[in-house]
Amino acid sequence: MAGGSEWISGRSVLVTGATGGLGLETARELARMGAQVVLGARNTARGAGVVEEIRRGGGRAELLEMDFLSFASVRRASENWEGRPLDVLVNNAGIVVRDRLLTEDGHERTWQTNFLSHFLLTRLLLPSLKAAPSPRIVNVSSDAHRAGRMVWDNLELERGYRGLRAYSNTKLAQVLFTGELARRERGVAVNALHPGAIATGIWRAAPAFARWVIG
Numbered sequence: 062m063a064g065g066s067e068w069i070s071g072r073s074v075l076v077t078g079a080t081g082g083l084g085l086e087t088a089r090e091l092a093r094m095g096a097q098v099v100l101g102a103r104n105t106a107r108g109a110g111v112v113e114e115i116r117r118g119g120g121r122a123e124l125l126e127m128d129f130l131s132f133a134s135v136r137r138a139s140e141n142w143e144g145r146p147l148d149v150l151v152n153n154a155g156i157v158v159r160d161r162l163l164t165e166d167g168h169e170r171t172w173q174t175n176f177l178s179h180f181l182l183t184r185l186l187l188p189s190l191k192a193a194p195s196p197r198i199v200n201v202s203s204d205a206h207r208a209g210r211m212v213w214d215n216l217e218l219e220r221g222y223r224g225l226r227a228y229s230n231t232k233l234a235q236v237l238f239t240g241e242l243a244r245r246e247r248g249v250a251v252n253a254l255h256p257g258a259i260a261t262g263i264w265r266a267a268p269a270f271a272r273w274v275i276g
Contacts, residue, residue, distance in 0.1 A: 070095030073147055073193075075125065075186075077101035077179070078154025080108050083201065083256055087151060092120030101138065101154065103128040129154050129178035130164045139185035146192040152179040153201040155231070161222040169217040171224070175231035180238060190249055198242070202235045202253040209233030 074091050078084035079100035092098045092115045100122060102108030108124040115122035127138035155175045164173045183198060190196035209229040218227055236253050243251040 066094035069149075071097070072149060073097045073099065073145070074149040074151060075099040075101055075142075075147060076151040076153055077127065077129070077182070080104055080111055084151075084153040085111060087153065088122070089115065089120075092118070092122055096121075096149075098122045099125050099142075101125050101127045103130075103134075127182070129174040130170060132166050132173075132178065132181060135178050135182050136185065139182060142186065142189055145189060147186055147189040147196065148193045149197045149199065150183060150186060150190060151199045151201065152183065152235075154179070155201070155228075157224055157228045159224045161218060161227075169222075169227065171227040171231055172217045172234075175228070176234045176238070179235070183242070187246070187249075191246075195250070196248070197250040198239075198252070200235045200239050200251070200253040202239070202255060203228075203232040204255045205229040206232035206236050211237070 069091060074096045076084050076088045076091070076098065079088040079098075080102045088098045088100055088111065098115065098121065100108050100111055102111075102124060103126070105124065105126050108126070112122045112124050125138050125141060126134070128134040156171055158170055162170055164170055166173060168177060179200070190198065205225070205228060207229075208226075209232060211230065211233060215221070216230070218230070239251055239253040242249075
């Protein structure tokens with residue numbers, strides 16, 4: 062981020078998927094830089110442990126429960142945040158799964174977790190972001206978006222499902238969403254990034270050849 066630690070110090074930052082992998086390291090580093098870090102987490106026990114770790118190190122952190130497999134959970138999280146400005150939203154949470162299964166909301170799990178729930182959370186938190194002096198949204202995407210393809214009558218891969226294909230499509234959707242949101246919300250800085258090839262827990266369900274390449 063432009064301005065580095067001087068800019069981020071004292072700002073409120075919500076990081077989704079913050080109990081492991083890239084999200085955890087992002088939360089730790091932002092806290093080290095002086096941000097008030099809010100950890101969006103499904104596993105509250107793990108989330109509480111990370112909050113305690115950050116606080117022991119002198120950082121500021123709190124937990125906001127959210128499960129991206131449930132739109133109701135995302136809405137509750139946004140309601141719990143209501144009335145507070147939010148400086149930065151880091152949409153990081155993501156999954157890769159082998160089999161096509163549906164969420165309680167009737168959507169394919171990867172599509173809902175990686176894209177739909179982030180879309181919903183972002184829209185619900187826009188008033189809080191706009192209440193901040195220079196709000197930013199960071200969508201953690203992937204170079205895998207280059208392999209994605211938006212087939213509008215088969216977005217959730219009812220036909221031809223493959224885990225990596227589903228993942229690539231969600232990352233392409235994130236990039237498209239980023240561009241359109243930046244166009245519509247001129248007062249909010251919106252960016253997508255590729256963090257690089259990182260061996261995180263997200264790849265547990267990926268095929269062996271993919272895990273070998275990432276690792």
